[in-house]
Amino acid sequence: MKRKFITFGRVVRTGMVNFVRNAWLAIAAMAIMVVTLTIILFSIITNATFNNTVYQITSKIDVSIYLKDTVDSNQTNNLIKEIKALPNTQSLVYLSKTQALEKYKQQNAGNTQLLQAINETDNPLPATIRVKPRDLNKINDLKTFLQQPKIQSLQSDQPSYSGDRKAAIDKITHATNILREAGVVAVLVFALISVLIIFNTIQMAIFNRRDELTIMRLLGATTWYIRGPFVVETVIYGVLSAVASILIANALFVTASSSLQASSLGLLDISYSQTYFEKHYWILLAMQLTLGILIGAASSVIATRRYLKFKTPKK
Amino acid sequence: MILLDRVTKTYNKNLGSALERITLHVEPKEFVIVVGQSGAGKTTLLRLLTREERPTSGKIIVGGIDYDKLHDRDIPLLRRKIGVVFQDFKLLPNRTVFENVAFALEIVGVSTKEINHTVPRVLDIVNLKGKEKNMPMELSGGERQRVAIARAIVRQPKILIADEPTGNLDPKHAWDVIKVLEKINRYGTTVLLTTHNQEIVNKLKRRVVTIKNGKIASDHANSGYSSHNHEA
Numbered sequence: 295m296k297r298k299f300i301t302f303g304r305v306v307r308t309g310m311v312n313f314v315r316n317a318w319l320a321i322a323a324m325a326i327m328v329v330t331l332t333i334i335l336f337s338i339i340t341n342a343t344f345n346n347t348v349y350q351i352t353s354k355i356d357v358s359i360y361l362k363d364t365v366d367s368n369q370t371n372n373l374i375k376e377i378k379a380l381p382n383t384q385s386l387v388y389l390s391k392t393q394a395l396e397k398y399k400q401q402n403a404g405n406t407q408l409l410q411a412i413n414e415t416d417n418p419l420p421a422t423i424r425v426k427p428r429d430l431n432k433i434n435d436l437k438t439f440l441q442q443p444k445i446q447s448l449q450s451d452q453p454s455y456s457g458d459r460k461a462a463i464d465k466i467t468h469a470t471n472i473l474r475e476a477g478v479v480a481v482l483v484f485a486l487i488s489v490l491i492i493f494n495t496i497q498m499a500i501f502n503r504r505d506e507l508t509i510m511r512l513l514g515a516t517t518w519y520i521r522g523p524f525v526v527e528t529v530i531y532g533v534l535s536a537v538a539s540i541l542i543a544n545a546l547f548v549t550a551s552s553s554l555q556a557s558s559l560g561l562l563d564i565s566y567s568q569t570y571f572e573k574h575y576w577i578l579l580a581m582q583l584t585l586g587i588l589i590g591a592a593s594s595v596i597a598t599r600r601y602l603k604f605k606t607p608k609k
Numbered sequence: 610m611i612l613l614d615r616v617t618k619t620y621n622k623n624l625g626s627a628l629e630r631i632t633l634h635v636e637p638k639e640f641v642i643v644v645g646q647s648g649a650g651k652t653t654l655l656r657l658l659t660r661e662e663r664p665t666s667g668k669i670i671v672g673g674i675d676y677d678k679l680h681d682r683d684i685p686l687l688r689r690k691i692g693v694v695f696q697d698f699k700l701l702p703n704r705t706v707f708e709n710v711a712f713a714l715e716i717v718g719v720s721t722k723e724i725n726h727t728v729p730r731v732l733d734i735v736n737l738k739g740k741e742k743n744m745p746m747e748l749s750g751g752e753r754q755r756v757a758i759a760r761a762i763v764r765q766p767k768i769l770i771a772d773e774p775t776g777n778l779d780p781k782h783a784w785d786v787i788k789v790l791e792k793i794n795r796y797g798t799t800v801l802l803t804t805h806n807q808e809i810v811n812k813l814k815r816r817v818v819t820i821k822n823g824k825i826a827s828d829h830a831n832s833g834y835s836s837h838n839h840e841a
Contacts, residue, residue: 297718304715509699512659513760514688515716 301519309526316499320531323488323495327535327589330484331582332542337477338578339543343567344470351466357427357436360420360451363391369448370421376445377425382435384428394419420450489593492531496524496597507601521598528594532586540579547571610768610799611635611658616667618653618823627653629823630667635801637767640794642810643803645820651803652696654820655772658801659693660684672767689717692761692798694771698753700745700760706732707741710759717764727763735759735789751782758789768799775806783809 313320359377361370370388377383389397395417402408412418427433433455439445440453500507510520547568571578611633618628628650635641645651656662658671660679669676672690679687700709710731711724719727732738735755745753754774761769771790775783787802787809794800804810810817819826 296720300720301716301718304718505699506701509701509712510716512661512688512693512695512699513713513716514685516685517682519716 302522305519305522306526309523310530312499312523313527313530316495316527319495319498320527323492323528324531324535324538326484326488326491327531327586328538328542330481330488330589331535331539331586333477333484334481334585335539335543335578335582337474337481338581339567339571341470341474341477342570343563344466344473346566346570347563348466348470353426355427357425357433358454359423359425359440359449360453361423361448362450363420365421365448370423373445373448374423377423377436377439380436380439382428382432383425385426387424387426389422389424391417391419391421394422485589489589489596492528492590492593493597496528496594499524499527500598500601504601511602517602521595521602524594524598525591528590529587530590532588532590533583534586536579536582536586539582540575543571610637610639610672611801612668612670613654613657614668614670616657616664616669618650618657618662619665626665626823628657628664628820631820631823631825633818633825633828635799637799638794638797640791640800640813640815641802642813642815642817643801643820644805644810644817645803645826646805649820650823651820652772653823655693655770655801655803658770659691660687689764690766690768692764692766692769694754694757694761694769694774696773696776698745698757700753700756702745705742705744706737706748706756709745709756710763713760713763728759731759731763734762734792736785749782751778751785754778754782754786755789758786758793762793762798766798768801769793771800771802773803773805775804775809780808784812787813 359373361373365373374386374388378386395412398419399409399412425436427436437453437455440449507520550564551568612635613631613633616628616631617626619626631650631654643651643654653662657664657669660676663676671687674687674690701712704712707728710728714724714727729738729741732741735758737752737755737759740748740752745756748756758769758771758774761771769790774786774790778786783806790800790802791813816828816830818828
């Protein structure tokens with residue numbers, strides 16, 4: 295046990311010494327790793343921002359069903375029950391004629407002329423059932439339901455589907471999906487490049503020390519005693535790169551918030567991105583560290599494998 | 610301690626075998642000299658013992674370890690039991706004498722305190738006291754060879770294998786190295802020494818195994834080399 299502890303200490307120390315000695319070689323490997331991790335970080339933040347935007351817009355969408363004044367409360371309750379039973383109904387609000395009028399007055403509180411006109415007439419607004427669908431893409435189910443003659447006879451007007459907004463939402467969802475896929479591809483490509491570059495860095499380090507490795511082998515060093523320092527070295531790359539990528543994101547948000555007062559670039563709500571980043575700071579850092587360490591460790595394990603095989607072909 | 614049973618090693622079928630049906634038995638604490646010309650198969654024999662090579666056929670048992678049953682991951686454990694002095698020293702050029710010897714202990718997890726205690730004593734055995742801080746480049750061939758021996762014995766192996774340790778040395782230095790090996794053998798270590806230096810063989814008066822064209826040509830206790838050189 296004690297020996298294992300001593301050995302572990304030596305492996306870590308050797309790795310750190312090698313990291314310092316290989317500093318110049320390490321910079322190239324770390325630079326590409328920083329780029330990779332930063333891209334990953336930004337694709338996560340952008341993804342969260344787009345999701346938020348889509349959510350914000352879709353949550354405002356509902357279907358309004360206008361009821362005839364002749365419909366009694368029994369019929370209304372039955373209709374509400376039936377709509378609630380539909381699989382695509384997330385929630386439902388019923389506004390009576392009076393409530394609908396109150397709401398209308400609130401919405402137009404500034405328009406005195408309009409309010410006056412309404413007060414002078416009978417309540418012109420129909421009772422309304424507002425349905426919030428679970429999935430906007432399946433809104434046709436609701437449509438078919440409402441078009442049944444029996445149900446249609448209860449309605450004073452065609453239901454409003456926020457139709458134009460739906461088209462806009464489809465476009466946004468489509469765009470975000472494309473961006474998400476592009477993000478995944480970019481992340482994979484850069485992750486691969488950084489693995490290859492770290493791989494090369496470690497192979498060069500191994501090449502420089504191949505005599506030492508041979509001697510270690512002949513003196514009975516275990517595979518992990520030889521490999522350990524290389525893994526430690528690349529794990530250091532990973533940790534430093536992860537921290538760097540978080541600092542870069544931090545610096546960018548600071549600049550963005552001071553220079554972009556509007557803080558919104560079309561679909562990309564930068565102020566939300568910033569809030570998301572700040573709120574998940576530690577989780578994101580932990581994730582970046584994990585990724586950096588994994589990429590580093592994996593590349594050095596692969597790079598050392600070839601050199602650590604025992605040259606004992608099977609007879 | 611060392612047992613080879615009809616061991617054959619063939620690198621390339623067209624060139625014939627490097628070793629052919631070698632059978633050799635070495636008792637514990639024995640001092641055995643393996644002689645033979647370059648290319649006779651001496652180094653192959655040693656590489657089989659350190660498991661750098663596998664035999665094409667035949668059985669090898671060293672210190673109770675049957676090589677047929679040895680997993681690759683256990684090779685380090687085997688090598689820790691055998692001290693090897695390489696023909697080309699295999700010292701680390703950018704480390705001092707002390708560090709080179711300490712290296713053998715470091716890789717097996719010996720504490721720094723123990724290393725600081727053991728290494729000077731071993732350097733004393735090989736008469737290198739005062740050279741601890743020298744780099745290998747600053748030493749003579751004989752001194753370097755003795756550093757290699759110190760490194761091989763610092764873990765107190767039961768078996769010491771020395772491959773032509775006197776190969777590049779003048780007679781005086783060569784004899785210094787041999788005396789160190791005899792000293793180690795007196796402490797109870799089995800020594801397997803390869804050489805093609807007749808003078809050493811004659812002077813040592815130990816068991817001599819002669820290898821010729823990959824076969825054991827003779828095996829004589831307490832004998833000289835030249836008088837048994839008549840086998841064809």
